[in-house]
Amino acid sequence: MGVPRFWREIPYRYRLIGSYCEKCNETFFPPREICPRCRRSGNITDVKLEEEGEIFSYTIIRTAPPEFDVQTPYAIALIKLKNGPLIMSQLTDCEIDEVDIGKKVRMVFRKISEDGDAGIINYGYKFILAE
Amino acid sequence: MKKVAVIGVGMTRFGELWNSSLRSLTIEAGIKALSDAGVPGERVDALYTGCMSGDMFVKQGHIASLIADYGGLLPVPSTRVESACASGGLALRQGLMAIASGFANIVVVGGVEKMTDALGSQTTGYLASAADQEWESFNGATFPSLYALMARRHMYEYGTTEEQLSLIAVKNHHNGSLNPNAHFQFEVSLERVMNSTLVADPLRLFHCSPVSDGAACVVLASEEKAKEISDDPIWIIGSGQASGAIGIYDRDDICTIDATVNAGKSAYKMAGVTPKDIDFAEVHDCFTIAEIIDIEDLGFFKKGEGGKAVEEGITSLDGELPINSSGGLKAKGHPVGATGVAQVVEVVTQLRGKAGKRQIKDAEIGLTQNIGGSGGTAVVHIFSR
Numbered sequence: 001m002g003v004p005r006f007w008r009e010i011p012y013r014y015r016l017i018g019s020y021c022e023k024c025n026e027t028f029f030p031p032r033e034i035c036p037r038c039r040r041s042g043n044i045t046d047v048k049l050e051e052e053g054e055i056f057s058y059t060i061i062r063t064a065p066p067e068f069d070v071q072t073p074y075a076i077a078l079i080k081l082k083n084g085p086l087i088m089s090q091l092t093d094c095e096i097d098e099v100d101i102g103k104k105v106r107m108v109f110r111k112i113s114e115d116g117d118a119g120i121i122n123y124g125y126k127f128i129l130a131e
Numbered sequence: 132m133k134k135v136a137v138i139g140v141g142m143t144r145f146g147e148l149w150n151s152s153l154r155s156l157t158i159e160a161g162i163k164a165l166s167d168a169g170v171p172g173e174r175v176d177a178l179y180t181g182c183m184s185g186d187m188f189v190k191q192g193h194i195a196s197l198i199a200d201y202g203g204l205l206p207v208p209s210t211r212v213e214s215a216c217a218s219g220g221l222a223l224r225q226g227l228m229a230i231a232s233g234f235a236n237i238v239v240v241g242g243v244e245k246m247t248d249a250l251g252s253q254t255t256g257y258l259a260s261a262a263d264q265e266w267e268s269f270n271g272a273t274f275p276s277l278y279a280l281m282a283r284r285h286m287y288e289y290g291t292t293e294e295q296l297s298l299i300a301v302k303n304h305h306n307g308s309l310n311p312n313a314h315f316q317f318e319v320s321l322e323r324v325m326n327s328t329l330v331a332d333p334l335r336l337f338h339c340s341p342v343s344d345g346a347a348c349v350v351l352a353s354e355e356k357a358k359e360i361s362d363d364p365i366w367i368i369g370s371g372q373a374s375g376a377i378g379i380y381d382r383d384d385i386c387t388i389d390a391t392v393n394a395g396k397s398a399y400k401m402a403g404v405t406p407k408d409i410d411f412a413e414v415h416d417c418f419t420i421a422e423i424i425d426i427e428d429l430g431f432f433k434k435g436e437g438g439k440a441v442e443e444g445i446t447s448l449d450g451e452l453p454i455n456s457s458g459g460l461k462a463k464g465h466p467v468g469a470t471g472v473a474q475v476v477e478v479v480t481q482l483r484g485k486a487g488k489r490q491i492k493d494a495e496i497g498l499t500q501n502i503g504g505s506g507g508t509a510v511v512h513i514f515s516r
Contacts, residue, residue: 009265028381030266036381057287057385059279060332061271065256068271076276076331078284078380088380090270101287112270122269 003120011046013124016107018085020047027084050082051107052130060096067113075099079127092126104130132231136357136364137514139168139350140476145314145464148344153182153189153245154201156346160469161202161241164348169360176235178202178209181222181242182468187257188249198241215261216417218242219347219471220372220501220510226351227370227512236353242472243346254342258467261504263378275339275418277379277505279331282420285386286333289435291423293333297324298441299419300337300461306448307458309489314343314464338419343464347473365479368496369402369513371395377507386435390509391428391500398498398511399430406430409513410494411452411481413474415502416459425500426454429511453491456481471501471510482516 011017018029023042026035029049035042058077061068068074075091077099091099092110105127112122141163143156151159157180165172180198185191199209212222219242226240246254259268262277285291301321307313324337357364375390376382382389399405406429414429416422423437431452432440440446446454457463457477460470478497480486501510 036376057280057284059276059283059334060329061273061276062329062331063255063275064271064273065259065268066252069252071271074271076270076272076280078280078385086380086382088267088270088272088378101283124270 006120006122014109016049016051016125017046018049019044029081029085029087049084053079053081053084053087053105055099055101055103055105056080056086057101058091058099060099067115077105077127079105090126091128093128098129106130133233134354135227135230135367136352136354136361137349137367137475137479138352138357138361138364139164139170140348140479141167142312142347142473142476143345144312145343145345145466145473147247149247151344153185153191153243154197156245156344157198157241157243158202160243160346160348161239164239164350168350170237170350172204174237175204175207175239177226177229177238178204178207179212179222179225179238179240180209181212181218181220181471183213183215183218183244184257184260185245187260189245214508215503216415216467217471217501217503217508217510218468219473220499220512221471221508223349223472223475223512224370224372224510227367230351230353236356238351239348240351240472241346241348242469244466244468245344246342246466247344251342266380267378273331275334276331278418278420279334280379281385281424282333282418285420285423288386289438291435291438293325294321295423295438295442296333296338296419297321299416299422300324302441302447303416303455303459303461306456306489307462309487310458310463313458313462314341315458315462334418334420340417340460340465343466345464345466345469345473347469347476349472349475349479363483365482366515367512368515369398369404369511371397371401371511373397373509375506375509377504379505382506386424388424388428388502388506388509390506391425391502391511394509394511395429395500398513402513404496404513408496409452409498410496411456411491412454412498412500413457413459413477414454414500415470416455416461417465417502419461421502422454422459429498429500448489448491456486456489456491471499474499474501475512478514482514
């Protein structure tokens with residue numbers, strides 16, 4: 001991935017900034033410029049999302065693309081954020097047997113992947129079990 | 132809208148076809164379809180080819196020109212259609228619209244993917260390009276993992292079991308064992324499926340469709356030309372296409388693929404039929420959970436009851452509503468761009484009564500459903516004798 005592509009996504013990946021439609025009173029992540037419900041009649045603003053939530057669904061990945069190979073097996077979850085939308089994230093710092101639907105999780109800042117030996121290092125959010 | 136018929140079908144065998152290239156596969160399927168239709172190349176008005184990612188799998192772009200050229204069809208206008216795994220179904224719809232609008236009278240619709248020239252480790256990444264790259268694949272989500280998330284939730288909400296997920300594979304392998312063009316022409320036991328290696332829990336290797344090479348092709352004609360050329364035209368009576376959120380994270384309900392529901396509604400409405408009128412269907416079982424979700428979303432079974440339907444044998448070849456008589460993506464194979472067209476090849480073959488050992492009795496109305504990605508696109512077509 002090129003540096004500019006990653007750079008422009010930093011606010012969202014590092015600080016969990018989503019979008020909020022003032023008319024529909026709904027939050028979205030990743031950010032959107034047009035509300036999928038009311039299209040352009042609502043005003044969209046940036047919003048800081050809660051860093052806590054619970055597992056809505058999950059899977060343990062055993063076969064991964066090369067850049068994630070070293071991490072296998074790892075858990076991917078859909079997380080329902082507190083007062084917010086569903087977000088897809090890796091779960092980290094946990095035993096894969098402990099992962100289950102309904103468990104509480106919270107966001108942490110982690111390395112996501114590396115573009116080879118000399119490429120940039122991609123950072124962003126992951127979630128850990130909170131209980 | 133003008134009536135449109137399928138007057139010829141052809142496909143290559145699906146599988147790991149080391150000796151064939153993207154172009155040779157497409158041409159082989161094309162020649163078979165045009166020979167079947169009895170139409171010489173000079174009568175073809177337009178060409179549509181579904182291909183997900185020749186660009187990545189074999190580094191070939193500009194596929195439309197390649198196929199027209201090596202198909203000996205120059206200077207016929209040729210268009211490549213891409214919508215991930217729904218590329219083939221979408222190519223069919225483009226062909227249908229070209230004739231229905233009066234722009235063309237005879238159209239060739241192909242679908243192809245040459246997947247095994249890429250390394251296995253690269254293939255996982257290429258397929259993940261059908262997901263949201265920045266917000267799904269970036270986090271390490273693979274394609275199987277997206278369907279695994281749906282499967283886990285479906286099990287949680289409706290009590291769908293690993294055994295039901297596995298019985299889909301057993302059924303589709305049985306059907307594939309009767310299909311001489313299938314990638315996997317062998318049966319598998321329930322035990323073998325349930326003990327196969329985990330790919331993305333709860334999905335195991337035998338819950339996943341394979342990486343295949345292959346091509347499929349159909350010839351479409353206007354009513355006038357179909358009646359002139361063909362003794363047994365199969366009519367396209369319904370067509371629906373819908374888009375859904377590209378990311379699974381943005382669905383209201385991950386146990387439903389809204390694009391399928393919406394495409395199905397459009398196709399049923401156009402055909403003037405209901406799900407009860409469908410005698411058999413080819414649905415998009417890229418993972419076995421997908422078949423369960425598909426047959427619910429198409430209105431054949433209530434939400435949450437797709438798993439029971441396979442358990443009770445309703446969707447078996449000799450059941451009330453046979454699903455994936457070809458073996459489906461699971462056993463027939465899944466060369467992604469070819470899949471949507473190959474589904475049509477199967478439905479037409481069944482409606483003509485020429486499906487041999489896997490022939491469905493009294494098949495009058497058949498349906499195809501083709502999904503792109505984890506549900507970002509769906510295409511449904513309904514066919515009748």
